[in-house]
Amino acid sequence: GAVVSQHPSWVICKSGTSVKIECRSLDFQATTMFWYRQFPKQSLMLMATSNEGSKATYEQGVEKDKFLINHASLTLSTLTVTSAHPEDSSFYICSAKGQNYEQYFGPGTRLTVT
Amino acid sequence: GESVGLHLPTLSVQEGDNSIINCAYSNSASDYFIWYKQESGKGPQFIIDIRSNMDKRQGQRVTVLLNKTVKHLSLQIAATQPGDSAVYFCAENMMGRDDKIIFGKGTRLHILP
Numbered sequence: 459g460a461v462v463s464q465h466p467s468w469v470i471c472k473s474g475t476s477v478k479i480e481c482r483s484l485d486f487q488a489t490t491m492f493w494y495r496q497f498p499k500q501s502l503m504l505m506a507t508s509n510e511g512s513k514a515t516y517e518q519g520v521e522k523d524k525f526l527i528n529h530a531s532l533t534l535s536t537l538t539v540t541s542a543h544p545e546d547s548s549f550y551i552c553s554a555k556g557q558n559y560e561q562y563f564g565p566g567t568r569l570t571v572t
Numbered sequence: 573g574e575s576v577g578l579h580l581p582t583l584s585v586q587e588g589d590n591s592i593i594n595c596a597y598s599n600s601a602s603d604y605f606i607w608y609k610q611e612s613g614k615g616p617q618f619i620i621d622i623r624s625n626m627d628k629r630q631g632q633r634v635t636v637l638l639n640k641t642v643k644h645l646s647l648q649i650a651a652t653q654p655g656d657s658a659v660y661f662c663a664e665n666m667m668g669r670d671d672k673i674i675f676g677k678g679t680r681l682h683i684l685p
Contacts, residue, residue, distance in 0.1 A: 462615075490671065501661060502616065502675045551615050555671055563608075563615040 460486050462554050464564040471571055476540045479567045481552030487532035488554035492561070493525075496549040508535045542571045584682045591652045593679045595645040595662035604665040606673065607636060607647045609658045616661060616675075619647070649681075657683045 461484040471477045481491055489510050494502040506527050507515045514527035526538040535554075539546055551566045585591045597605070603624040608616035622629045622636045622645075629636050635648040645662050659678045666672040 464615075492672070494675075501678050504672060504674065507672065549613075553673065560618075561665075561671070561673055563617075565615045566613070568613070 460484075460554075460556050460560075460562040462552065462562045462564040464550075464552060464567045466567060467565065468568040469570070471542055471569070473543055473571055474541055476538055477542055477569060478536055478538045479550055479552075479569070481535045481537070481554065481564055483533045483554040483556075483562070486554075486556045486562075488535075488556060489532060490555040491529060491535040492553045492555075493527060493535075493537050494551045494553070496551060496566075502551060505537075539569065542569070544571045547571045581677070582680045582682065584684055585652050586684045587652060587654060589652055591647075591649040591656065591681055593647045593649075593660050593662075593681065595647075595676050597643050597645065597662075597664055597676075599664065600640075600643060602664045602666070605636070605638065605645055606663045606665060607634075607645075608661045608663060608675075609656075610661065610678075611658045619660075652681075652683055654683050654685075657681060 463482045465480045469477055491508045493505045495505050496502045504517050505520045508527045508529040510529045510532050516522045524540055529535040547570050549566050549568055552564045553561045555561050606621040607619040609619050610616045620631045620634050620636050622638050627638055633650045637646045649656055659680050661678045662676045664674045
């Protein structure tokens, strides 16, 4: 089956710094990728839709200048959390849409901001 | 607003019994639904899906039922096993809107020995 990876799987950073999370489709091309955030004991909340070669579309309430998304190739999308603060600590999950209608989810990245 | 929600946050089931997890959705225009399983610290895992032109779909040990009249979904797991312990989400795929997948609140399934 289609595989989506994320790197790193977990990261700890200091408040005020930026951190980049990668999402890769390993065996298929993904014109569209999605980024989600999940707080403990809560559901996944869609943050943005990332289309290859174009600007990301952000959901209402998500700061585009804080969560920078780049989808430079058909197999890679990156999410950069800029000037991270403790409240940004969360589980970030990406998904990638394949040639069919199915979406494949990554394993998630645990971000802790101290 | 439009949302997909769940009735029960936690469900405890005896090992070997059948589990039924319920979900309500509010957007009558939704035409595709998915059930996911999420284990602790991992991403969601696809279980089964169903389109709005179907009432029932069966997989291996799992069945999804769709009642469009009352906008209700259910996931039935037969002969529940310890490995079924996880949080289960129903999700709505917003076809025609960038194929966004919108998740419901989730139900934790706890298996009793």
